Amino acid sequence: MIEGILEYLNQTEVIKTIVILGSMGLFFVGLFGLLSQRHIIKVFISIGIMEIAVFILFIGLSFQKGLTAPMLGDAHTSFVQMNDPIPHAMILTAIVIGMAVLALGISFAIEYYKLTGKNRLDQMNEMKH
Amino acid sequence: MNIKRDISTTTLSSFTLSAFFVLTVLSILLQNIPQKLFSAGDSLLKLNSDQGVANAVTTVVVYFRGFDTLGEIAVLFIASFGIGLMLTSQTHGDKNKVKSNFMLQLGARLLFPIIILFGVYVMTFGHLSVGGGFQGGVIIASAVLLMFVSSNHFHLSHRVVEVLETFAGISYVMIGLIGLIVVDSFLGNFLPHNISQLGLLLSGGIVPIIYIIIGIKVGSEMSLIVQNMLQRSDND
């Protein structure tokens, strides 16, 4: 019975559905956090979670069960039977960019807090409308 | 976490909104799950076999799609000096930083060289094993962070780090321009990079060199970010 479940779970189709469901679940949590939370750090956390969700979705769906990491190791001497390296390169860049932007955002928030003592989104109304 | 706290209308509305949006996207995604198809990656893998670089991701990041990495370095560069611009206004005066106890100082002084060594390893062997410029640079920055935590008045001299950073940046773009002149394509691989020397340190032509330069740049920038974040400037 357990082997049956294990066998079922190992099919590529099922893995891909699990990945989609999982990452979209994470995306949902991030989106929910973005819309409901007002504290700046919470907003940045939810943006971070949304980003990670998209990255997991991308890498998860581009992963083929049988293939190994796109690197030559002791067992693999030629570039065959390997996962597609392009998504890895893209996600690598995207993570660094995401983190740079969030770090900048946090420094804006710190400076803003120092000047005005506000750390929530709905308090941010410096400009009269 | 007490369940009974009042669920205000905003959380409710945002919950339903985001749920509805994600469900519709999910339904579309589940219907057409992408099949494995002959993608650009496989052809790149074949191309990579004669690049003399063991780690396919590194060649893609640095050589095949080197332009993105150049852009990414620009983003990091702008972010780091943006944070520097923002946070150097005034080091808040409270000096009541707790004096870190002796164990932490000793341990940090012991660990610092090891982490730096690990960072340098990850950086230089980027094209042969996992890792590369970015990861190595940040590991070095985390080592610097460790030293910040361990002693209150440890600080990097701004001048040295800046020289390192400008040297790395200029040499990166210069390599690209030399590639343009020599191999008539920006960031072209003009150094010999045949498969025979696989495994040697400089076997991948400009790939390892660029990755080391990226490592230096990212390392210095990240440590600058860390220093700014911790509000340590040269004077205190």
Place this chain on the structure above:
Amino acid sequence: MIGLILLGTFIAVIVIAFVAITQPKLPDAIILSMGVGLAAVVLFVLFQAPDVALTEAVIGTGIGSLIYLMALKHLGEQK
């Protein structure tokens, strides 16, 4: 075997993320969001993507946690 581990980590990460978002106390929220980062590293390893896993570990969670903690230090509690 891999399907089961995937399922487990995904469920765990979603729960951690939800708790992190709805957590009123900020320090706990930040620690939990680091947990999400770690789970992401595990997932990337499962997906045979070591480079991405290392980057996520070092940059996504390492420097990420530093940034959020610094923000917490300066921004202080939820008013």
Place this chain on the structure above:
Amino acid sequence: MRIINTLLAFLSLALLLSFWQDNFSFYVDLALLGLHGVVVGVKTSALSNVFALLIGFSWLMVSIASFASKKNTHSTLFLWLPILSLALFLIVYTVDYLLFFVGWEVMSIVSYFILAPTLTPKALLKYILFAMASALALLMGIVILYSGAETLLYIDANHGFTLLSQQMKMILVLLMLFAFFVKIGAIGFHYWLVDSYAQADDLFTTYLSAVLSKMGIYGLIIFLTQVVDIYSLDWKILAYTIAIIGVTTSVIATFKAIKEDELKRLLAYSSIAQLGYIVTILAIAGGMGGVLYHALIHTLVKLLLFINIASIIALTNRSKLSQLGGLIYRTPHSFVLLLIGIIVLAGMPPLAGFASKYLVYTSLLDAKMLLILSAVMFASVSGFLYVYKLIYGIYLGHPTHKSLESVDEVSKWYLIPQYIIALLLVIIGAFPALIVPTLNTVLVQLHVAPIPFETSTILESPLGAYNGFVVMSAFAVIFVLVLFFVWRVKSKAKNVKNRFDIAYCGEEPTSATPLHYGYGMGQELQRVGFIAIIWKQSSASFYNALTLMLFSLSTRLRKVYTGNLASNFNWLIIFAIFLLCWGLE
């Protein structure tokens, strides 16, 4: 700067008269502007020559009159007047709607810059908004018109017009009529006109009323004859509505003029009324001759009146009838000139005004629009009131203020243009059919029945004719007799030393008693029902409601642009969901 302006004016008039006969055309193909197939050009046609004559003549008159004032009073005027006249010439001479629109916009913007220094901000904004509304309606009309046709020329306009669907034709006609009626100041749209005329620089008001409103008439003529052949049967209802609009404009404007105390506002309302007559007979089959004739006469009269008023205001720097009076002794020349002006304005027989009124009436009669004819007669008759009020208020009656008695004659620079125009009016009065041959060439070009013509003295119309010369000589004889009689009686009359030794219902009048009562003539019309309504109602309330509605809409919409980000992202997700659902089904 002033001399250059007058020189330019004189040059343009001379050029115009010398090249009157041979037509000169110049076409430019705009294919290279990405508008392949659009041809733009300038061509002299009889109609354009007539209107160009009006422009050139009034430009010359205004610039001559401007010599009277001190050195730098009208500095901006002379800077912009040549450009404005150039734009007007462009409008008149162009053969396609693109250059027409360019001229139209440049006209409004340049006159905006001339008006800007003198008008109050509110009046200025009103002026420019109506000008922009008319320009944009015109642009929209042109673009709709040419959605079918390829080139923007007038010739293809008719072809393009027929391609449109019935509903689009109606929209196009409404747009074009709105654009031109705003410039003419038809009844709903004169909200801006009176204020800008009243507050503008005196000389520029002359130019404004004499020429700029004629551009609206020119546009209407081109649109109605070339694009919508108005005289065909299926456009009967449109012709009738235009006539009704014209009549109501003239009736209401006349009564508003009667109520007016301020000089320039009175003349502004009177020019709206006169233009109302032109609009009434514009759409009628036989009316085109009357339109051109009346347009010519109206331009001359308005030039004369406004220059006269400008000279009086410059002399006494007062512009209200109640503050003037008794100037006949001080400024006899301008009195005589104003007398000639108001005779023509009222349309009394000996002078040219009667000829144009005659054509208006006969064409209405010929088209069997009796109700409209009676309304027009009623309006022109009640026109006498404000005309008399004008001359009485300024020249007759008693001077209301000490300074009025020490004033001396108006400077000669004002008098010269007035004398020229007065001379012209008298000549046309004597020989009314003098200008009919030139008008006939225009009418033939517009494929409209020309005015029957034999000799220059007899003005014929389908229903009858009258000999101007005979009428003039009869009046001359009577006038001489009366003059002789008065002269003889005058020698016996006792010269009154002191103006106040008259019996004034029993007491002795002093300088404080308001003897100059005549200027208030026509106030008792208040008791007449519909006139009271006209005086109370004004289109201001409609436009104020419109602006208020727009502003409240703007404040409500601005609520959408709130600052906090969370609402922005809610909107974002709602937009995304909407798109998804819309896309999925």
Place this chain on the structure above:
Amino acid sequence: MSSIYFIALPLLFGFATPIFAKFGKNGIAYSSVLLQASLFLLSIQLFVTMDKSIIEVIAIAPPLGIALILDNVSIFFVMLFTFLVLMGSLYYLKLREKNPYQNEAKFFILINMLLASAIGLVLSSDIFNIYVFFEIAGISAYILSAYRKTPKALEAGLKYLITGAIASIFLVFAIALIYLHLGTLNLALISQGFTALESDIKLLISLFLLIGFGLKVEIFPLNFWVTDIYEGSDAFTDAFFSAVVVKAYLFVFFHIVYLFLPHKEFTLFLLYLGAVSMLIAEIVALRQTNLKRLFAYSSLGQVGLLFVAFSMQEAVSITAGLYILLAHSLAKMVIFLSLASLFEKYKKEDISLFKEMNSPFLRNIIIISMLSLLGIPLLAGFVGKFLLLKSIAFSGLFVLLGLLVLASLIESVYYFKIIGFMFSKEERGEKFSLSTLQRAVLLTLTLGIILIGIAPFLISDFIATASSVMIDVRSYQNLLLGAN
């Protein structure tokens, strides 16, 4: 001389600023202006020598590698951007004496980075590369808007950053889906494979692209954050935002729409979205008193107009779009630059500033640029607006025509309110005059507006070929794929 220099040289300048800093206080300012001048000359030289589109391969050939395409359209944008940034920084040279930005070196790096990323967006032919430039432009814009470190500026920077992060998340999502379903990142291959996808996935990808770019292109439902950014940041930086940054995003968005989203009802939807966004932006602008916010709404309106022009997908309407874009960039540059020196002199940002302003030069310049924005003939705005209205009428969308005309009528209300203030007769302060260099800059820009207005045929064939190249997808694909 290849087109890569537009991106490599500013980057080199950025990295090497500490070296330039040694040449004394304004060493950096002059070197940066020198750099921008050389880039502008390079763009002119490329324009002159370019007979057909040039492809600039980076590292390896396009289907796998990245290539920069320099065809008629992109050279038009490159020249426009380099010219505007050059004018802006020349103007800044004199502005900085009165209120310089602290540690100016960084400011010049940001301006150059903005220029490089805008040109990168225009030239790039690889969708992930577009994302990277999207981020570079974004991050330099965030810092530029928060540069003054006043509470307003910081709030503007923070809001801009959060919105930009959301936009980039959706963009990465779209790129992920594209790569998963089509296996390639090259724009030409995507456009070929895109039609073969099922309609659901196509809808999802186009939705995410629309949100990703829509947030940055400031189209109606997604542009609620824009006015805060304009009001918060400095008038000088607003000039670059509205003249350079928005235009680059707009071009990339429509470049992608033409390449692989040309189906009918999507573009029709874009059409009406643009018209609605223009109308609402103009109506809201009526009641604004803060000048920066007012011109922000007018920029939103003009972007809506450009949206209508570009989503008509005909050569004539794209020519009109390019004309409007050119006129709008020039006019907004003039207005915001003069506002920068006015705010600095009169220390207030309210409309009544124009009542006190006593500088006939500036007054005439601002009036000319405002009239050109309105589309008054004999000025640059008219050509584009007339062409656009004619092509809309030609395709029979009369309701849309009515909307646009109504919006431009409302637009004329608040413009003439300002012009009325300029002519108001209150006594004015003492005369305020700009330095000669600033006058020269503003004069050249206004001369450009007048010249294009009076003699549009000077550049009409260039813009006509540019628009035909932009719409012609087939030759773009052959160029990109035929290169290797």
